[in-house]
Amino acid sequence: MGKYVYRFSKELTEGNKDMRDLLGGKGANLHEMSRLGLRVPPGFTITTEACVYFFKNGQKWVEGLRAQVEDALKWLEDINHKGFGDPENPLLVSVRSGARISMPGMMDTVLNLGLNDQTVEGIAAATNNPRFAWDSYRRLIAMFADVVMGIHPAKTEKDPFEVALEEVKAKSGKQYDSELDVDELKDVVNRFKAIVRERGGQEFPQDPKVQMMKAIDAVFMSWMNERAQEYRREHHISDDWGTAVNVQTMVFGNMGEDSATGVMFSRSPATGENKMFGEFLLNAQGEDVVAGVRTPMDIEEMRRVMPAVYEELLDVRNKLERHYRDMQDVEFTIQKATLYILQTRNGKRTGFAAVKVALDMLEEGIIDEKEALLRVEPDQVTHLLRPVFDFKALKEAEKQGRMVGTGLPAGPGAAVGRIVMFADEVKPKAAQWLAQRMEELRKAHPNATHKDLRRMAEQDPRTKVILVRHDTKPEDVAGMMAAEGVLTAFGGRTSHAALVARQRGKTAVVGCKTANVDYEKRTVTFGDKVLREGDVISLNGFTGQVFEGEIRMKDSEIIAVLINKTMAPEESKLFQQFDRLMKTADKYRKLGLRTNADRGSEAKVAIAFGAEGIGLARTEHMFFQEDRILKMRQMIFAKTQEDRVQALSGLIPFQRSDFEDLFSAMEGRPVTIRTLDPPLHEFLPNNEAAIQELAKAMDISVDEVHARIKELSESNPMLGHRGCRLGITYPEITEMQARAIFEAACNVKKKGIDVHVEVMIPLVGHPNELKNQAQIVRDTAARVFKEKGMEVDFLVGTMIEIPRAAVMADQIAQHAQFFSFGTNDLTQMGLGMSRDDYGTFIGDYIQKGILGYDPFMTLEDGIAELVRLGKERGRKARPDLHLGVCGEHGGDPESIYKFHRIGLDYVSASPFRIPVARLAAGRAGLMGDK
């Protein structure tokens, strides 16, 4: 029989902070803080193992657990000198969840357990405060009904407990809860018990042990509630871990004006500023702060109202931060002027805060540079790159009177979008507005591809959503994540909404008290200004300002310094810290860093961010421009090889000049150019107007255009006539591209700029395909070099994106000087999942736990195995084979760790993902060797 219960108190503590897997994060830290000598109410922790057993065995308790819980309870009674259910001197406890990794707000808690019709009188006597006792009792009943008994109002119904409370207040003519007297509270208790009886089918349990055991069950169960599951999927947390349960002596922040409850961050989770940050509510209990129902006081106010406690809290802050070597998020309760610490954990923070906290702590000597790297999640650095409002535009908008309100700046950033008022409508509305915008754009740009239209539409703020609510609940998380920003009328900067917004880098303004949200009319009113659902607003997450309409954006400081040089490095502390972080990452980074870029301008951005070469230049993007697409279409409509060659030769000057730009921008760094990849039908017009235009331009009949389009259409274009298959049936295409590449290379080299070209053949499955195409490339190179009277360094290699190529990589390597894993297509083929179609089922897959993550975002393990096989077999045949990856996974941190572990030479990411990839690759270097 194992040990499932661990105790903590000033005198005896069985756990410590390194036992998070067993005791959960909250539990381990309660034990640790007890050890540190902080004032923590004593209690005990039920292990995650007990929870895992519970779910694996039909929701039964593991043998011995009940006895251990009862023993621990007895111990708790002893050290508190109180009895659980003792009418004279009753012990009250809380039961709280606590997983290995913090999942704030996702699971359940029950407070005030131990109160019943007898003990409520005992508490009244012991505290000499019957009002407090009965108020606590009615809170217990309501919370127990909700969490344990699952009594919830219908969607359209008002909370029945709230209604009962209102009735009593109405009857007695009272306005606030706090005005109710003892008899009225007893009336409330009776009404609450009646609700439990009616809706729950049984009485509120009077036996404190039954209350406690059922509360433990309910906390176990809350591990599997829907929002917890969704949170875990989002954060790649395993369902198998289970939660620990903490049973802890109650302390009360609602025992009068010398009592309070609050949340304190050791530094600002929004900006990282090195000062205590937080909020508290006087005479309030437990969840009132995080629930955001009452707007609390700023922590600095405490200096005035409770100066001694403030000093003690400052001391706790310093102690905890140095002990945990990270910014802490602390929950505390003040009971009759005594400070109790109820929880500490590493604080969630914005990207701004993450970078500043890590680098500040490094500068302060609290952590070393490896730790600093590990303090910033790679994706967080993208927060620093996002545009902010243009200062002039802000001032102008203020002058125009477009500022409609101000709230608390809870998530820094700038957000513009259209108002939506229900979280579950964020995604549908966004999709609808996107589709509408694309339809409008299609009329204006009949030749644009679907992808282009989407790209254009996505840049329009009218396709974005700002979620506007009175307050938010944990179930709103998914909607918040899909929104551009969040505005709430209620709640503080440590409220749940604010916390989630910061964690996800959402711009958020909370507690904007002048905003009057009417869910029925779907309006939000600021004074006499009425905004409706669908209206555009702008949120300034740095200042808390809310504007009607759109405000113009400008570059972030990082972009201003690095890319546009509109700011000097020494002007921006943010840039300096960002830069130090990047350079620190480089020290530990083993993966090379390239970028996916098709234009000189993109390449320059990537270099500024630290790219060391181009991993993928897609030549086809060059053909979509207005002046080129016609030549391309002529090529496609050509009936003979001669006509094709003729049309293609018209494209050479364009390609050559594009390549010259690229080579010049890269200044001697390697440039990997992929030959034509998409099927020819992608270049054809897709609507009648454009077809007519094309027919006219080419002097052929509309029918002919239609016929050719039909001829080129495919059942499964993903698996059709594309990639090197085009170059094999139409060798003149490869030849034209090779000619453009080598002519450009010679021209640039002639100007004294070094050039290293890597010509990459796409969609190779069989070595003969590569052999065929490589021959054309080499022959063309030789011809061009002869014509130009000079030579340029070049390699010929291939993408590995077909499963066959990965498992037969030894064959392929005989003809390839490098491999670049095209993990987008490798995922499509390796999983048999079309990226255009998987939307119809991937939701079910994630929801049912079949896949833990989206395989097009993060490299799937089976695809990683194909990459590993490709590496192993390729290197076996050619030990010096250079290996990279150019799929979009090259910019995803989780995937980068996998590529590092497999032992590739470099990853390639889009220019704006380079900082993320750079940090991730640096962290990967810390995580273990190749």
Next chain:
Amino acid sequence: MGKYVYRFSKELTEGNKDMRDLLGGKGANLHEMSRLGLRVPPGFTITTEACVYFFKNGQKWVEGLRAQVEDALKWLEDINHKGFGDPENPLLVSVRSGARISMPGMMDTVLNLGLNDQTVEGIAAATNNPRFAWDSYRRLIAMFADVVMGIHPAKTEKDPFEVALEEVKAKSGKQYDSELDVDELKDVVNRFKAIVRERGGQEFPQDPKVQMMKAIDAVFMSWMNERAQEYRREHHISDDWGTAVNVQTMVFGNMGEDSATGVMFSRSPATGENKMFGEFLLNAQGEDVVAGVRTPMDIEEMRRVMPAVYEELLDVRNKLERHYRDMQDVEFTIQKATLYILQTRNGKRTGFAAVKVALDMLEEGIIDEKEALLRVEPDQVTHLLRPVFDFKALKEAEKQGRMVGTGLPAGPGAAVGRIVMFADEVKPKAAQWLAQRMEELRKAHPNATHKDLRRMAEQDPRTKVILVRHDTKPEDVAGMMAAEGVLTAFGGRTSHAALVARQRGKTAVVGCKTANVDYEKRTVTFGDKVLREGDVISLNGFTGQVFEGEIRMKDSEIIAVLINKTMAPEESKLFQQFDRLMKTADKYRKLGLRTNADRGSEAKVAIAFGAEGIGLARTEHMFFQEDRILKMRQMIFAKTQEDRVQALSGLIPFQRSDFEDLFSAMEGRPVTIRTLDPPLHEFLPNNEAAIQELAKAMDISVDEVHARIKELSESNPMLGHRGCRLGITYPEITEMQARAIFEAACNVKKKGIDVHVEVMIPLVGHPNELKNQAQIVRDTAARVFKEKGMEVDFLVGTMIEIPRAAVMADQIAQHAQFFSFGTNDLTQMGLGMSRDDYGTFIGDYIQKGILGYDPFMTLEDGIAELVRLGKERGRKARPDLHLGVCGEHGGDPESIYKFHRIGLDYVSASPFRIPVARLAAGRAGLMGDK
């Protein structure tokens, strides 16, 4: 310096029959026959290595080759006591190709080398036959011009040599070539030399050594001519092997009426009859017989005209057949009553002949049973299963006067189709007629799928082609292969056309002299009966009869005995030999044999052919029938799970009764049932009429139907919402299917018939998919067993058809009791090649030598590696994992050898492919252990 030249003569022979890789088949056998003491004109063989060098080194001769050839020529002059180019006593030689594996008619030959303006006189004097000498000379010039100098008539032009010959005949008033006198032949020679000069830009070379060296070059080059490459691709022969070249002393069949040239098969290559079979031409040279230009005499005629030679030939036949232990195809020349053997090789034969020869030789004690197995190519047994003409229908057609002519029965079988007269038009016409027929059928069957329409259309003889020609040439092979049968007006049963037809199992009637073929008018006339291109004719390949219109077919003897029991086994010798062959295969077979069958009737056929279970029953086929498709569509249109369940429950009775049929037919053999696989859109109507009908039947608007169809359409359906993905989003579908399966199993078992079900989940990539679906199947089984109060044996396993599943098979195996490799989809995804789309480029791939074979016909090596990985990793996790294959490769012999080598437990093939698979698996067992 290597040895590149090997000599053969009665006195000195350097090679033998086991040196085919080096000396080619023809060469090795010339050496062997010399050793055996047969009268073979002496000569020497240039090795295939010399040819390989030639192609690898810019068509240069390997160092030393020229000297070795000159030495060997010197030796040849010595043993013949003649001089090459000696005007007094000239030696003449032939230069012939000879690859490792015989490629009849594909490469080039030059005869009579050594003749020039001087030696022609020497030959005239030596043979005392100036007419013969000058006739030989003009033949050399024409052949040299064609083969060596590449002088060919334009497509629309008559052969200029033919024209010159005709002019001389016209001028002298002669009708036949043989009537020309010496002076007239000299005139022909001069005209021929003029043609060479004009068209070749140089004189016909007078130097015999130049003639010979150039002829050797030309034979090397002919290895790479287009038809040879095509032939090699068809027969999976490597381009890298090269051809040997045989230089041999000329003997002449055209030296008078005591001379002849001919071809002899040791048994009938058409039927296998154990008697000498063949043809010869008196006073003729070389290629006249195989070219089919003159219709030759039957070999039995020789008994009359040259009795002594006939006896000697019979002796040679017996000697060679016993020596080579196989039916031989022998070329001979009789020069002035002396028999020379010019070639022997294993004879190409029909399936009928292959089976009969192998079993006869086994019964005669010439070969053992392992050899008998190796004498029959697996695909050849399909010839025995094809329908033959119904005897009554034949008699009726004769009575109706529909028999229009009779030729030589060169390829047994029955063929009906429409006349096409040019080989290169066979495929286009067939495609056109198929499309037309499908269009007609679509009108009659608006609900039928594209596949169904195709299947129906293919059964219509009006979509088939009979190639009708005056004679055929090697370049007609591709067209012949695409035709249903071949009819020629000219040529014998050993002509090229006949040989190819037999080898490929084509029905062929040759030498139908009454057929008058007019290529210009595109007609063929029999007496006054004019048939036009597109008219239907029927060929009886057993008798040589040609009929106008269609003749009804009936079962082959094998089918009559085994399947329809309309014939007793003892009535059919063919069946008995087939049966013995199958049972012999079983003795060596290690692979199990299952069938892909969806219906009880199909299952019965498969069992009769030897299937030991069902490897794949596709449940979706059951839904396409008229009475079921509506329920299926209701299910698809259902908006709620409840409605879906309702519609599905309507399908249970159909599925259950189908499964009952299957289980009953299989009588306890394992039955693998795959749950629903195709995407739902495949079940929806695809034309407006059917859409309207559906809308009416379901009482919804046409717009709603359209909307749902649009909603379900996919960009890449291959990689979309199908397979287990359907069962995961709609668990009720899997549940319905499992219920039908287990209810049927219980019902059948109740009748006393044993049932073994294997439920197979398709398109599994991730173990969680299988876990999810297997759970539904097991839960449903438990429920049904409880309801029925009984249990039935069952397994749950999966298809391995997604590359991820193959490389992560260890994970999958934890939830699978068996794997069945779905090599169709594994090929599509593993190669990234859609079966519906690869037609646009696979032709180029084969033609350019990128792929050696169609990967959907024969398992591609990379896909084989995925299967091997799947086996290795699956067995590692679960050593008792049962492994099969159910893709169409399961019926392909080459693929079966690969599956055997990988070590799978069984293959599954369609019912009519079972005999092929059975024989192939038996042969695989002989070829080496697992």
